[in-house]
Amino acid sequence: MARLIGVHTGDALGISAAARRAGKAGATALQIFTAIPTYYGDKQSIRPERVERFRSALAESKIAPEHVVVHAAYVLNTATADETKWERSRAGLERELERTTALGLGAVCFHPGAATGHDRAAAAKRVARAMTAALRAVPGPTRLLVENTAGAGLTMGRTAEEVGAILDGVPDDLRPRAGYGLDTCHLFAAGHDIAASPAAQRAVLDEFEKAAGEPPRFFHLNDSEGELGSNRDRHALIGEGHIGLEPFRWLLRDPRTKGFRSFSRRRSKPSRRRTMTRPTHGTCGWSSSFAHWSHAGDPRAWAGNPPATDIVGSLGCGTRALPARWPCTGSGGRWSADRLRGPAR
Ligand SMILES: [Zn+2]
Ligand SMILES: [Zn+2]
Secondary structure (H helix, E strand, C coil): CCCEEEEECCCCCCHHHHHHHHHHCCCCEEEECCCCCCCCCCCCCCCHHHHHHHHHHHHCCCCCHHHEEEECCCCCCCCCCCHHHHHHHHHHHHHHHHHHHHHCCCEEEECCCECCCCCHHHHHHHHHHHHHHHHHHCCCCCEEEEECCCCCCCECCCCHHHHHHHHHCCCCCCHHHEEEEEEHHHHHHCCCCCCCCHHHHHHHHHHHHHHHCCCCCCEECCEECCCCCCCCCCEECCCCCCCCCHHHHHHHHCHHHCCCCCCCCCCCCCCCCCCCCCCCCCCCCCCCCEEEECCCCCHHHHCCCCCCCCCCCCCCCCCCCCCCCCCCCCCCCCCCHHHHHCCCC
C-alpha cells in the first residue's frame, strides 16, 4: 500500500502554484490553506475560477484531490465558552469545509482551540457541536479532522482522551466524516514520549487509536524545538529538535503511516458530484499516512545522513516564518521525494 508523502505550503502565490510545485517535487499528498490562516474567514467563499485553476494544477500532479488536506485557520476557537467567539469559529469552520468541499478535497484539519471557562468536558462538547454544525451544513465526502495540540495554556486536544471526547460528541450519522490526525511536535510537546523507544511510540499511537476508536487520518511530521512536555508549539526540522531523527524512522515503519484507503474504491477519480454514497466505518475511510515534508527545511541537513526510509518533515502549523524563497521551486530538484528517500534497505 502506498504511503502518501506531501508538503504543507503556505504559498503566497496561491493554491494552484502550491499544487504545481508539490507535484513537480514528487509529492503524493498536499496540505494547503484556502484562506489567510490568521483570520476567521467566516464570510469567505471560494471563486469558481480559483477552483478550476487549482483542479487543473492538481490534475497534472500525482496528487489525488482526496489526498489534499486543508489546514483551517489557527484563530478558530471552537472550544471557547465565549459565545460570540464560538459563533464566529463555528461559522469559520463551516466556511473551511465549504471551500474544501468546493475544491473536492479530502479533509479539513483544525486545532480545537482553548477551553476557556476551564470545564474541559464542556469544551469538548462545544468543539463537537461546531463540527456537527459544519458537517450538517455542508454535505459531501470531505472530512473534518481534529488535530492534536501541544497543550499550551488551555488548548484542547493534548490527550488521547480529549480527542476521543471531542469525536464522541459527533452524532453517529456524521461520525464517519469526522476523525483526527497527529502532529509529532505537538505530541512530544504535550508530553507523549514518542522518542523514548519504538514501543513507547507505539503505545502513544495505540492510546489515541483506542480513545478515538480509529487510527489517525494524517500525520504532521515535525521535530520539536521544545522539550518533552514543554507544551511549546514550536516546530523544528526533522532531526534538529528534541525528538531526533530516529523516532521518525520508527513512525514510518508503523503500519498506521501506511495503508491508504481512498474515499471509495469504486471510483478512481474524485467525483464532481456533490452526492456520494454514504460513508461508513471500515469501508470508506481515508486512513492515515498523510505526511508532509518541509519546504522550510534545508536539504543540506540530510547531507551525510540520508534517511533510510521515506523520511519527511513539515512546515506544519506555521509556527515558523516562511522562507523568502521556497526551496521546492523548480522541477523537483532539491526537494524531490527520491532524494529524501535515500538508499533502499
Ligand atoms: Zn504546531
Ligand atoms: Zn496544525
